[in-house]
Amino acid sequence: MAITSANQLELLQTAEAVAREKMIDAELVIQAMEDSLARAAKSRYGAEMDIRVKIDRKTGRATFSRVRTVVEDEALENHHAQLTAKQAKSYLADPQIGDEIVDEVPPVDLGRIAAQSAKQVILQKVREAERDRQFDEFKDRKGTIINGQVKREEYGNIIVDIGRGEAILRRNEKIGREAYRPGDRIRCYIKDVRREPRGPQVFLSRTDPQFMAELFKMEVPEIYDGIIEIKACARDPGSRAKIAVISYDNSIDPVGACVGMRGSRVQAVVNELQGEKIDIIPWNGDQATFLVNALQPAEVSKVVFDEEAGKIEVVVPDEQLSLAIGRRGQNVRLASQLTGMDIDIMTETEESARRQAEFAERTKLFMDTLDVDEMMAQLLVSEGFTNLEEVAYVDLDELLSIDGFDEGTAAELQARARDYLEEQAKKALAAARAAGVDEALIAFDGLTPQMLEALSKEGIKTLEDFATCADWELAGGWTTENGQRKKDEGILEKFEMSLEEAQHLVMTARVMLGWVDPTLAEVATEEDATEEGAEDEEAEA
Structure with a gap:
């Protein structure tokens, strides 16, 4: 040819x-x-x-x-x-x-x-x-909604005709009750577009929280125009969802705008999501206030925020517990996703019982260590004293401010507290030496005898052993496994050692041993301080 x-x-x-x-x-x-x-x-x-x-x-x-x-x-x-x-x-x-x-x-x-x-x-x-x-056509449409037509079903996955190609809606991305037949019209969220050996693949979703956010953007002109912003959203697909919104125009109510006249706007989204109930919540920069809003319709009595652990303790009235938790934990789970925090819920009765147990424990501590009667120990606990160190080294005027405490009583209490602490330090130091702790580690500045005893129980007996420790091994920390935050207990955590203190001590030990150049250690410390300052500024913003 x-x-x-x-x-x-x-x-x-x-x-x-x-x-x-x-x-x-x-x-x-x-x-x-x-x-x-x-x-x-x-x-x-x-x-x-x-x-x-x-x-x-x-x-x-x-x-x-x-x-x-x-x-x-x-x-x-x-x-x-x-x-x-x-x-x-x-x-x-x-x-x-x-x-x-x-x-x-x-x-x-x-x-x-x-x-x-x-x-x-x-x-x-x-x-x-x-x-x-x-690929060029759809890569820029990632994160948007697309309309298509069902072509066929393969092993539970839906193949969708999207005009100039095909896309796949996997079975785990479908809302539970949904069933489709060839020729049905379908609206989906473009979750991802990837190059693969068999060609570009467009992955769709109807369960992604952003699908709901995009639907609201289509139904609420104020969101599309940027007057109202969706700050967070969480879904239990096909059952219930929560969405947090904020208005940048004081004359516009963000919740009312999303609900629409007689609920017309939110109802259009609900119908598309197969009847999924949607709670629209006003977003608030204050974490505690936002959490109270997120747990609606349950009432909240008190919120205790643990920033270091990334957890929030919420106290609710006894009769509100089931409402706050929701069916199969749905309400608290969605509130946790919305706020990005782990939430522990307890009733007022449980919280009161815990407070009483802590009060009794501290009262007994002061009675046993200071050799005082129950009434005086309770007075100390009521004034906010939680441990012997506070009693021993607090300014004398703070003890004198307690009703019934004269100068002689306050001085005697401090003397007893210091004597007890010194005795415990001697016992701890003797136990550490008996366990084989090296004198170089004992002389290391920043470690108390009780800390040395705790380290010896973990096999850390020399300055070299201590220098090989990671800061989280000493002060503790948090790791995330399978989406769940897990607490890592630190060897010195019970002594209220922070990560920054642990890092400083370990770095000092490494410098003393000649493992690290002192100038490099100073630069590393300055960089850490700069990063922490930047994080604080972001948190404030």
């Missing part, structure tokens, strides 16, 4: 027809044809030759050319596609390295096998161009 003048224009017509059908650039199809013809020509003239084909974009005439490149003498490897500068003088007056000598060669007569090979090359190139076009 030679390319004659009769079918030259047919090449261009074919390229345009394929481009229209596949919705790609005709230039890409022509380039694929050139590559396929060049490959077929190499099979005729020899694979070692550099044969190139150029199709005229106006006439369709295909020109076959042999190209040879000028290379240095020692770089000559392929005599059919390369030549030296000396050899090139027969063709060029002043040949330079890298120059190309182009000779036109007769068009090839494509046999059946060569023609089939050329066809496969064209199809492959067109398929790649089609995939690139599809």
Whole structure:
């Protein structure tokens, strides 16, 4: 099959027809044809030759050319596609390295096998161009809603026709009660667009919280215009959802705008989500206030915020406990997702019992260690004293401010507290030495005898052992496993050692041992302080 003048224009017509059908650039199809013809020509003239084909974009005439490149003498490897500068003088007056000598060669007569090979090359190139076009089209639509038509179901996954391609709605991304038949119209959220060996894949979702947010953006013009912002959303797909909104215009109520006249706006979203109940909550920058709003319709008596642990303790009236937790823990789980905090809920009775237990425990501590009666111990606890160190080293005036405490009583209490602490320190130091703790570690500034005893129980007996510790091993910390926050107990955590203190002590030990350059240690400490300051500023913002 030679390319004659009769079918030259047919090449261009074919390229345009394929481009229209596949919705790609005709230039890409022509380039694929050139590559396929060049490959077929190499099979005729020899694979070692550099044969190139150029199709005229106006006439369709295909020109076959042999190209040879000028290379240095020692770089000559392929005599059919390369030549030296000396050899090139027969063709060029002043040949330079890298120059190309182009000779036109007769068009090839494509046999059946060569023609089939050329066809496969064209199809492959067109398929790649089609995939690139599809990926470029949908990659920028990630995070938006798209309408499609159900084509078929495969193993519970729904294949959706989205116009210029197909997308997949996996079974775990469907709302539980939904069932679709071929031809049904469907609205989904484009969750991800990825390149894969079989082509670009568009992944859809109807359970993603952002699907609900995008639906509200479509139904509420104030959200689309940026007057109202969706700050957070959480869903239990098909059952219940919570969405937090804030208005940047004082004259517009964000909750009312999202609900709409007689609930028309929120009802449109509810209908799309198969009857999913939606709680619309005003967002508040104060974490505690926001949490109280998020736990609606339950009433909250008190909120205790533990910033370090990333947890919130919520106290509710006894009769409100089931409402606050919700069916199968749904309400508190959604509130936790919305706020990004772990929430512990307890009743007022449970909280009162815990307070009483703590009060009794501290009272007994003061009675046993200070040798005082129950009434005096209770007075100390009521005034906020929680441990012996506070009694021993607090300013004397604070003890004198307690009703019934004179100067002699206050001084005696402090003396007893200090004597007890000194006695405990001596026992702890003796236990540490008996356990084999090295004197260098005992002399290390920043560790109390009780800390040394605790370290010895964990096998940390030398300064080298201490220097190999991580800060979280000493002060404790939090890790996340399978979406759940897990507490890591620190060896010295019960002594109220912070991560910053632990890091400073470990770094000091490493400097003393010569493991770390003191100047580098100072730079690291300054960087940590800068990062902490930036985090504090972000939190305040």
